[in-house]
Amino acid sequence: MEPALLTMRRLLLVCWLAPLALAAGVLPPLLGGPALALLALPPLAALPWGWWALGRNWASWCYLERDDDLLIRRGVMWQQLTVVPYGRMQLVEVTSGPLDRRFGLARLQLHTAAAATDATIPGLAPAEAERLRDRLTELGEARSAGL
Amino acid sequence: MGTPSAEDGPGTPGTPSTPSTPSTEAAVSTPGLPAGGAAPHPAEAAGAAAELPAGQGKRLHPVTPWRRAWAPLTGMSAVLAQNAEQLPGWLGSLGPGRLLLLALGLLACGSAYGFLSWRVTRYLVTDTELRIRTGLLFRRTAHLRLDRIQSIDITRPLLARALGVAKLKMDVVGSGEADELAYLGEEEARALRAELLARAAGIAPEAVPSAGEAPARELHQVDPGTLVRALALTGRVWAPVVVTLVVAPLLWWFSDSLFATAAFLLPMLAAIWRAGLGTFLLQYGWTVSESPDGLRLDHGLLQRDHATVPPGRVQSVRLVEPLLWRARGWVRVELRVAGEGTESGLLVPVAPRRLAADLVGRILPGLDIEGTLAAITPVPRRARWAAPVRRVGYGLGVTPSVFVARSGRLRRVHELVPHAKVQSVRLTRGPWTRLLGLAHIHVDHGANGTASARLLDAAQAEREVAAQAVRSRLGRRTAVPERWLTGGG
Incomplete structure (x- = not known):
């Protein structure tokens, strides 16, 4: 995955937790005693932990294009390995939200006839996402079959 | 005066929209109807030419409008029932003569709507597609690709049986809901079903009219006694009864309110009915027969249902053995077919193991079910730390043609997925x-x-996943061809 994905996720984490810690540290002491400022500790503690966990999770994502199928491995605590044969792909989708575009990222999703198939690769460089999409589509057509 | 086709604007071929329900559409369209009723022929034919060549589409059975005529009346009575308090005031101000006039007017509008929507609804079978054009105000044209049809069901509710008509329901991959043609004459429905299946199977179009309905050979019929005993031995039937018997007195005891008790009892009674007698009525006389166009399922006491499952469309097979069935060697076989529609996905509600194995062998050719089940290996002993009780039921088996997963300690379930699927x-x-x-x-x-x-x-597990990827790729090559009678792709 692109390092930009990690940067984006960490930034989002800070954007969520910092105001929360600030609110928990300022509002309760104003309403009650100053001891209530300790409520800011959990969000502050979550920050380094989240920082570290996001890093581990980012490092765990990988995909591998094999001759006949695509492997996607992800997760540290809850690991998942997905195998999608090229012939089963119904649709390859590349999406990129405003935030993704700001960081130069794109997300690639594979759809098969089974809705349970969970094959998504977030945080690709747009050029790589397009290359992968074209290659997967090509391979899918070559190996395609009915249901 | 606008004809129906002029009002509707251009059709939208191939839109995968949902079928328009007559009841919701009725309220919209009745005020806009031309007073004259019937539209002149040439104008309508010209409007239809965009999707269906003139005079080629067929109409539904003439009984159909009567089904639709009810929609505005039911809608009206629902409105009246909701405003029950103001009702006497309204009626008083109208007087009996006008009231009668109003009712007659509504009935006329309803029949006119029903008649017109029957007139504009047509269907046509081409070499590759079934085209259905319907909708008076909101035109809908559905083109169903015949080679994507997963199953075709014929349903005959009690009233329709008395009138000799039937409903034809088609399941196509990719469309959310099953498309239906209601109602057709019984003979017509049967002939159309045979034609669609034959064309989907790849028989040459010229040969179709003479091919007729493929002959069927009965494989198994569930006798009512076995069905009753099998149902009586499942927890699903008794669970609502027990819950009701326990909770209803308690509720009465503590709340002392008739309303609360009734609010609990009514849904429970419905659940008891559905699980017990309803299931019996639905599964009564369950017959499985074999024909070249697939396995045929006929069932139902009051409402007769008929389904055909083409071979090679089955995505997975489940063998379910409730605890009390196991001593008798009974098993329920369920099928999963792509697309919704085959109600409950049952192949047979109860059958002896040997027979079930035989039936499954016909759906997944070349599968030796006893050997497959014997290939299942239990999970390692240390799994008891993760699932102390349920661990016993879990198991995995792989044969050259299917992947089998076993689960359930009391109610044992085997799920079989062909590698090709x-x-x-x-x-x-x-x-x-x-x-x-x-x-x-x-x-x-x-x-x-x-x-x-x-x-x-x-x-x-790592080994199995790697091997499964290879197996499913190779399984595809040896799978039943899409057009199963001619062997074409």
């Missing part, structure tokens, strides 16, 4: 299972389902 394979493990050196395998198939083999040894 596997869409993707997933291996998952959480923190606890990882610590124990275990992993789950999930195999996704095309009927929006997943067969999960849980708590396998991690190394074995």
Whole structure:
């Protein structure tokens, strides 16, 4: 995955937790005693932990294009390995939200006839996402079959 | 005066929209109807030419409008029932003469709507498609690709049986809801079903009219006694009864309110009915027969249903054995077919094991079911730390043609997925299972389902996932061809 994905996720984490810690540290002491400022500790503690966990999770994502199928491995605590044969792909989708575009990222999703198939690769460089999409589509057509 | 086709604007061919329900459309369209009623022929034919060549489409059975005529009346009575308090005031101000006039007017509008929507609804079978054009105000043209048809059901509700008509329901991959043609004459429905299946199977179009309905050979009929005993031995029938008997007196005792008790009892009674007698009526006389166009299922006491499952469309097979059935060697066989519609997906509600094995062997040719079940290996002993009780039921088996996952300690379920139908394979493990050196395998198939083999040894699971990817790729090459009678792709 692109390092930009990690940067984006960490930034989002800070954007969520910092105001929360600030609110928990300022509002309760104003309403009650100053001891209530300790409520800011959990969000502050979550920050380094989240920082570290996001890093581990980012490092765990990988995909591998094999001759006949695509492997996607992800997760540290809850690991998942997905195998999608090229012939089963119904649709390859590349999406990129405003935030993704700001960081130069794109997300690639594979759809098969089974809705349970969970094959998504977030945080690709747009050029790589397009290359992968074209290659997967090509391979899918070559190996395609009915249901 | 605008004709129906002029009012509707251009049709939208191939829009995968939902079928318009007559009841909701009725309220919209009745005020806009031309007072004259029937439209002149040439104008309508010209409007239809865009999708269906003039004079080629067929109409539904003339009984159909009567079904639709009810819609505005029911809508009206629902409105009246909701405003029950103001009702006497309204009626008083109208007087009996006007009231009668109003009712007659409504009935006329309803019949005119029914008649017109019957007139504009047509269907046509071409070499590759079934085209259905329907809708008075909101035109809908559905083109169903014949080679994508998963199953065709004929349903005959009680009233329709008395009138000699039937409903034809088609399941196509990719469309959310089943498309239906209601109503057709019984003979016509049967002939159309045969024609659609024959064309989908790849028989030359010229040969179709003479091919007729493929001959069927009865394989098994569930006799009512067995069905009653089998139902009586399942928990699903008794659970609502027990819950009702326990909760209703308690509720009465504590709340002392008739309303609360009734509010609980009514849904429970409905559940009891559905689970018990309703199931019996639905599954009565369950017959499985074999014909060249697939397995045929006929069932129902009051409402007769008829379904055909073409071979090669089955995505997965489930063998379910409730605890009390096992001593008798009974098993229920369920099928999963891509697309919704085949109600409950049952192949046979109750059958002896040997017979069930035979039936499954016809759906998944070349499958030796006893050998397959014998190939299942239980999960390692250390899995008891993850699932102390349910561990006993879990197991995984793989044969050259299918992937089998077993689960359930009391109610044992075997889920079989042919390798050719596997869409993707997933291996998952959480923190606890990882610590124990275990992993789950999930195999996704095309009927929006997943067969999960849980708590396998991690190394074995890794091997199986890699092997499964290869097997599902190779399984595809030896699968039944899409057009199964001619062997074409």
